[in-house]
Amino acid sequence: MVNSEMDRDPVPVETVRTTGSSVLFFAIAALCGLGVASIVVGDFTLRGLAVAGIPAAIFTLVYALYRFPRVELRQREIALINPLQSVVIPWNRVDGFETHFGLGVRTHEATYSSWPLAGRGKRMEKDEHGIRRLMDNPNPAVDAVLDRYSRLGEDELANPHGERTITTAWNVGLIAAVLGAIAWAAIGFATLPS
Numbered sequence: 001m002v003n004s005e006m007d008r009d010p011v012p013v014e015t016v017r018t019t020g021s022s023v024l025f026f027a028i029a030a031l032c033g034l035g036v037a038s039i040v041v042g043d044f045t046l047r048g049l050a051v052a053g054i055p056a057a058i059f060t061l062v063y064a065l066y067r068f069p070r071v072e073l074r075q076r077e078i079a080l081i082n083p084l085q086s087v088v089i090p091w092n093r094v095d096g097f098e099t100h101f102g103l104g105v106r107t108h109e110a111t112y113s114s115w116p117l118a119g120r121g122k123r124m125e126k127d128e129h130g131i132r133r134l135m136d137n138p139n140p141a142v143d144a145v146l147d148r149y150s151r152l153g154e155d156e157l158a159n160p161h162g163e164r165t166i167t168t169a170w171n172v173g174l175i176a177a178v179l180g181a182i183a184w185a186a187i188g189f190a191t192l193p194s
Contacts, residue, residue, distance in 0.1 A: 013074050015071070015072055016117065016144050017067075021069075022067065031055075032056065047191045057181040057188075066116075069083055069116035075156055078105060080105065081116075086169050087105075087168050090164040091152055092159045
């Protein structure tokens with residue numbers, strides 16, 4: 001009996017984000033949760049529920065800008081999940097990476113940027129002689145992507161019939177949630193006493 005491709009254990013998806021974005025999201029989420037709870041407990045009326053839309057909108061915006069964006073390293077592809085659009089690029093279509101300003105995945109067609117992974121940057125550091133110099137500041141999240149790419153096997157790069165292509169999709173659900181939260185916050189601001 002021949003094992004098909006589906007019978008094999010898939011490589012788990014590795015999700016890459018910066019640590020700072022997660023810390024910021026959880027801190028602001030806790031503050032917004034306390035804000036919504038105190039507004040609802042203090043003024044459980046239609047006006048109070050409308051005003052609760054202000055911290056809810058802040059939470060939604062921070063989620064959309066700092067927690068939702070990520071890079072997923074899958075078995076046969078890399079997915080750049082940005083706030084507005086997601087791009088899925090098969091590994092065999094990747095020509096290289098640009099890391100000057102942030103992670104950019106270079107393909108034959110175009111270069112696709114990743115929102116959540118900042119570039120390497122610079123920092124001041126003393127060298128072995130005690131002289132302060134501008135040095136590269138490596139980003140562990142970007143390095144994780146580059147390390148994964150360097151470890152790719154033949155089965156991950158294979159695309160015998162050219163079936164796997166680059167796909168882009170709008171994040172309609174997230175965009176609708178952000179617009180809804182902004183509308184709720186606008187109603188909340190309108191109900192505040194002047």
